[in-house]
Amino acid sequence: MNIEHYDAIIIGGGKAGKTLAPVLVKAGRKTALVERSLQMIGGGCINIACIPTKTMVASAEVAHTAQNSAVYGVNAGVPVVDLDAVIRRKRAVVQALREVNLHNLENALGHELIIGLGRFVGPKTVEVQTDEGTRRLLSADEIFINTGTRPLIPPLPGLKEAGFLTSESIMELEGAVPEHLIVLGSGYIGLEFAQMFRRYGSRVTVVGQSAQILTQQDPDIANAVQKLLEQEGIGFVLEAKALRVDRSGSTTVLQLHVADGKLNLEGSHLLVAVGRAPTTDILNLAATGVTVDGRGFIPVNDRLETNVAGIWALGDINGGPQYTHIALDDYRIVRANLLEGGNRSRNDRLVPSALFIDPELAHVGLTETEARHQGLDIRIAKVDAAAVPRARTLGRTEGLLKAIVDAQTGHILGCTLLCQAAGEVISTVQMAMTARLPYTVLRDGVLTHPTMAEGLNVLFSKL
Ligand SMILES: Cc1cc2nc3c(=O)[nH]c(=O)nc-3n(C[C@H](O)[C@H](O)[C@H](O)COP(=O)(O)OP(=O)(O)OC[C@H]3O[C@@H](n4cnc5c(N)ncnc54)[C@H](O)[C@@H]3O)c2cc1C
Numbered sequence: 001m002n003i004e005h006y007d008a009i010i011i012g013g014g015k016a017g018k019t020l021a022p023v024l025v026k027a028g029r030k031t032a033l034v035e036r037s038l039q040m041i042g043g044g045c046i047n048i049a050c051i052p053t054k055t056m057v058a059s060a061e062v063a064h065t066a067q068n069s070a071v072y073g074v075n076a077g078v079p080v081v082d083l084d085a086v087i088r089r090k091r092a093v094v095q096a097l098r099e100v101n102l103h104n105l106e107n108a109l110g111h112e113l114i115i116g117l118g119r120f121v122g123p124k125t126v127e128v129q130t131d132e133g134t135r136r137l138l139s140a141d142e143i144f145i146n147t148g149t150r151p152l153i154p155p156l157p158g159l160k161e162a163g164f165l166t167s168e169s170i171m172e173l174e175g176a177v178p179e180h181l182i183v184l185g186s187g188y189i190g191l192e193f194a195q196m197f198r199r200y201g202s203r204v205t206v207v208g209q210s211a212q213i214l215t216q217q218d219p220d221i222a223n224a225v226q227k228l229l230e231q232e233g234i235g236f237v238l239e240a241k242a243l244r245v246d247r248s249g250s251t252t253v254l255q256l257h258v259a260d261g262k263l264n265l266e267g268s269h270l271l272v273a274v275g276r277a278p279t280t281d282i283l284n285l286a287a288t289g290v291t292v293d294g295r296g297f298i299p300v301n302d303r304l305e306t307n308v309a310g311i312w313a314l315g316d317i318n319g320g321p322q323y324t325h326i327a328l329d330d331y332r333i334v335r336a337n338l339l340e341g342g343n344r345s346r347n348d349r350l351v352p353s354a355l356f357i358d359p360e361l362a363h364v365g366l367t368e369t370e371a372r373h374q375g376l377d378i379r380i381a382k383v384d385a386a387a388v389p390r391a392r393t394l395g396r397t398e399g400l401l402k403a404i405v406d407a408q409t410g411h412i413l414g415c416t417l418l419c420q421a422a423g424e425v426i427s428t429v430q431m432a433m434t435a436r437l438p439y440t441v442l443r444d445g446v447l448t449h450p451t452m453a454e455g456l457n458v459l460f461s462k463l
């Protein structure tokens with residue numbers, strides 16, 4: 001079979017790959033982008049992850065606001081959530097973004113946007129089973145793997161037979177909202193869906209295997225999040241080990257081992273949200289010599305190069321933090337080093353994040369726990385969100401703000417915000433950290449009143 005030769009092949013059109021492709025073309029490299037499905041044009045973020053979830057979170061926030069409208073002197077009545085309409089709105093947002101992405105990629109790549117599943121059949125040769133049912137062989141000197149992750153399904157006895165939801169299928173649920181949603185996993189995906197469906201009207205129970213939800217956060221922050229969610233009526237079963245799942249009629253029974261023995265949790269639906277599995281298994285990496293770690297992710301150096309010269313791994317697949325903005329920064333690293341003669345590394349980048357519960361939980365830099373483990377000499381600033389005037393005007397005083405500062409230099413080492421607009425305000429802190437400004441700049445800066453950002457004046461004045 002004829003092998004079509006390229007300068008560069010990108011396997012997987014995630015945030016990193018779809019951004020890199022047009023730039024390689026512009027730089028004069030003959031480039032093919034292999035994306036497995038037209039339904040996934042633009043990658044996971046816009047089709048099955050960030051964008052659809054945040055679109056559905058927006059519906060949940062409207063329901064919550066309507067539910068509490070009387071507090072604001074507005075009688076909106078009891079809101080009725082039409083899940084079909086929520087899903088239709090989500091589909092429309094996704095579809096519009098997918099079309100924009102398709103338009104951009106077709107413009108940049110023309111016929112070199114190849115829809116089909118890619119896998120290696122030689123060191124630098126990729127076979128594509130195209131959507132039209134044909135088989136193509138492509139080779140290139142430079143190959144970029146950007147195939148992302150999929151929901152991790154634990155080997156839990158009875159799970160497959162009983163049936164379950166993932167982050168993808170739960171966003172295609174139609175009809176009535178689940179009567180009782182059990183969420184297995186108390187991390188990002190679990191908590192965003194837990195609050196969302198609670199606000200749609202479901203009873204929700206979150207099952208976590210550790211004593212603390214959001215294990216990467218400080219205990220005071222995780223406890224505050226849990227308390228907030230409990231106040232909305234979400235139940236938590238923590239320090240629980242899932243033993244097996246059964247389905248009886250319309251009831252799913254999750255058998256758990258908890259501190260005081262066995263617990264059978266009964267629900268109408270079960271969402272499995274216990275992490276993401278890398279999609280390396282279908283790539284036949286053995287044909288290239290690219291190695292994977294114990295979990296199947298592709299180890300890379302700080303320039304995102306794999307162990308095989310000329311093959312890079314970008315985005316979630318390289319085992320780094322799983323965020324779209326990190327996948328985008330992976331693209332920047334490759335662009336800088338490959339096309340601009342730079343020496344950009346992932347070592348010194350700050351990794352901001354926002355958990356889109358309401359109020360949002362945003363974080364950047366070190367947690368207090370991490371800083372203490374590193375033996376750093378630190379000072380902690382902490383204040384309730386209620387101390388921020390804007391939180392009062394919004395009637396949203398729940399949450400807290402916390403910062404970790406180097407006691408000697410005054411540099412900000414980390415910050416966590418659990419409050420309104422936290423995802424936006426954290427960028428201000430991040431920029432101060434990037435510029436290595438002392439905390440006093442945020443303490444004494446003239447910030448618009450009344451905004452949530454002004455809360456940084458309040459927070460840093462506590463030091
Ligand atoms: C429910 C959910 C919500 C999230 N919310 C957020 C959020 O709010 N903010 C945030 O920053 N991050 C969020 N994330 C994480 C974020 O979606 C990922 O970090 C990001 O999408 C990773 O991008 P990527 O470049 O690694 O590739 P991906 O977006 O994972 O794309 C990989 C692409 O490769 C394709 N592909 C896979 N295998 C092959 C193959 N063999 N051949 C051809 N194509 C292939 C896939 O179809 C896909 O299009 C969320 C994740 C989930 C699951």
Ligand SMILES: NC(=O)c1ccc[n+]([C@@H]2O[C@H](COP(=O)([O-])OP(=O)(O)OC[C@H]3O[C@@H](n4cnc5c(N)ncnc54)[C@H](O)[C@@H]3O)[C@@H](O)[C@H]2O)c1
Nearest residue numbers: 154185186187188189190209273274275276322354355356
């Ligand atoms: N807002 C955002 O930026 C956003 C939103 C959703 C997802 N994401 C990304 O996607 C990633 C994946 O999300 P996730 O929630 O699946 O993973 P996660 O790592 O955030 O949380 C998984 C949770 O499942 C628990 N767990 C693991 N195995 C278990 C088991 N057998 N039984 C019970 N609990 C178990 C873990 O202890 C952990 O609490 C996140 O880490 C994040 O990077 C980001």
